[in-house]
Amino acid sequence: MRFLHTADWHIGKKLHGYDLLEDQKKSMLDILSIAKKENVDAIVIAGDLYDRSVPSVEAVEAFNQQLIKMNLEEKFPLFAISGNHDSSTRLEAGAPWFSQTEFYLNTRLEQAFVPIEWEDAQFFLLPYFEPIAARLYFGDESIRTLPQAMEKIISEMKKKFLPDKKHILVSHFFVAGSEKTDSETKIEVGGLDGVPGGMLKDFDYVALGHLHGKDALHQENARYSGSPLKFSLSEMNQTKGVWIVETQPSICYRFVELTPLHEMTEVTASFNELTSPAFYQEMNREDYLQIQLTDRAIIPNMMNQLRQIYPRILSVERVNGREEGTKRQITLQKKNLNPQELIATFFEEMTDEKLTERQKIWIDEGLQNLNDWERKK
């Protein structure tokens, strides 16, 4: 059989304050197009479907529309699990009905031991879980860490292995030694809770979720799909997409890239260049931008001016440092400024903008509250 492996959709996620929902809707539709074009027999989603345990109404609606399209309209079997970002209870509400149309959504550990048999493969859908869930399930007080739990879980799964089938594990955890980015929530405790890759050796393929880079793990039989979109600046140079996995004659997989609605790019230029039509008309101004500003001078109202041209600025860095920066800092330390003045000067230093009247009021209120609190201690 042939299946599509994706994960970490994080529907409803924001990127530096920008709502990603339109980007996510396009990615979801593109994944469906790939599934159709590649004529896959099933779509695997390895957890973190939503970004939050209580997603916004808009996120729920967008994701639900996608599920309807994939499963009810295009009739793709879906093999999905909950991740550490999902609320398993909220997610599972419709699951008993979903399974009637081959949409399997596992949210509880015990469901992982009932494999889905599909053509020449057995799929074990193991949702994200805490070690305590395994401790309770096995009634074994000695289970304290994820590797201890996984050892038991895998040995339990192996009892269900049919010898003439391929054995596919779908799961959501950190495999020890994998490469992280800035956008994943740390789930391992004190470095102890990474699952050693060798533990997964008995599966023909492990469809992983959790890490957002497709190359996070270098292991023949186990892959992270990565997220469909870039969720942090540290992922700027990653290629995003999905794996197409074939089970015959033996397991093989290839990566199919996704084109985002808005790319994430870095631009190095001066303020004058950035604001000159000749320059920005050549650029894709709609991209999520990291700007490396070459200027050293203070530019009044810089961010507002840039945002009028570039609507999706993630950050602006001063690639050559800042004029008078060091000198000023010394001045600051010498002068005996009051807290309001100190904050105003710092704000100007950092943003090249003056505080608005409203911002000044907020700062006054904040300082007042701090004073009151100090006095009461």
Added chain:
Amino acid sequence: MRFLHTADWHIGKKLHGYDLLEDQKKSMLDILSIAKKENVDAIVIAGDLYDRSVPSVEAVEAFNQQLIKMNLEEKFPLFAISGNHDSSTRLEAGAPWFSQTEFYLNTRLEQAFVPIEWEDAQFFLLPYFEPIAARLYFGDESIRTLPQAMEKIISEMKKKFLPDKKHILVSHFFVAGSEKTDSETKIEVGGLDGVPGGMLKDFDYVALGHLHGKDALHQENARYSGSPLKFSLSEMNQTKGVWIVETQPSICYRFVELTPLHEMTEVTASFNELTSPAFYQEMNREDYLQIQLTDRAIIPNMMNQLRQIYPRILSVERVNGREEGTKRQITLQKKNLNPQELIATFFEEMTDEKLTERQKIWIDEGLQNLNDWERKK
């Protein structure tokens, strides 16, 4: 055919701070038992399934278990709508899959015009909606009130009427002139948005939700089922249950009562009686209690003592007034107390208890914040 009509489950609701979930689980199971015993062909739930748009995880789990039991295990067709307390988008997430097993859950106005044909009846499932939804649906700017909307909606529905079928409307609104309790959220604006009962005359039966008393409306062909549980002291003397509706030979209905996990009762007694084993061993101490206290004297630490015996006290009223109450009030007005003292005295007056040290700190902080805020104005 024969169907069960219920509504206003408000799963996850609290009563004077007490979590009702266990009570609600029992009610839900009892409703299922009635459905089985009465051998109904379908169960109608006329809105306000949950108490909040984002119900707790426990509420979601309890309600979902009930849906699985009713629809997947016992195979009852379910005809349900969202009410003003539900989030239609969150609720509808599984709906396209639910309908595969005859669980129809309508959350959008346009769905109301596709009747469910079931045996000798047509069910029009009209969810709670705002007039603006009708304005947009009909593209008619003149629709400003619920009656205006309903006129159009009903005339649209009548186009779908099959003459040899019974016509059942399932809906969630306030019918003008119905009797309210304290536990419903007011949805009509300025008295204009009640639907005149006469407008419903073309339906053989209107299964209503929203008002919590089964006798809220006296109209031959339209009934509120009321909530399965008492949700306020004003409902103490109401009978709670469900309607069993028969469509043949002509529409008739009868009420089947529900027995709650804990009754709501009123007891009139003195503090000495209430705390004497001979007295309370005769009582059902687990009830939700309104206590009418006959004492007039101040009783130190009264609520704590009573709560140790009666775990579900909703309120304590002084049926004979309070000793020295009037005299004290005069004293208070005469004395020049500082705010802390004034609050402490008032608290003692009202509760017969002294402020704890922690409560005193909270009051000090509250007064301090108030001072700060006054000063800043």
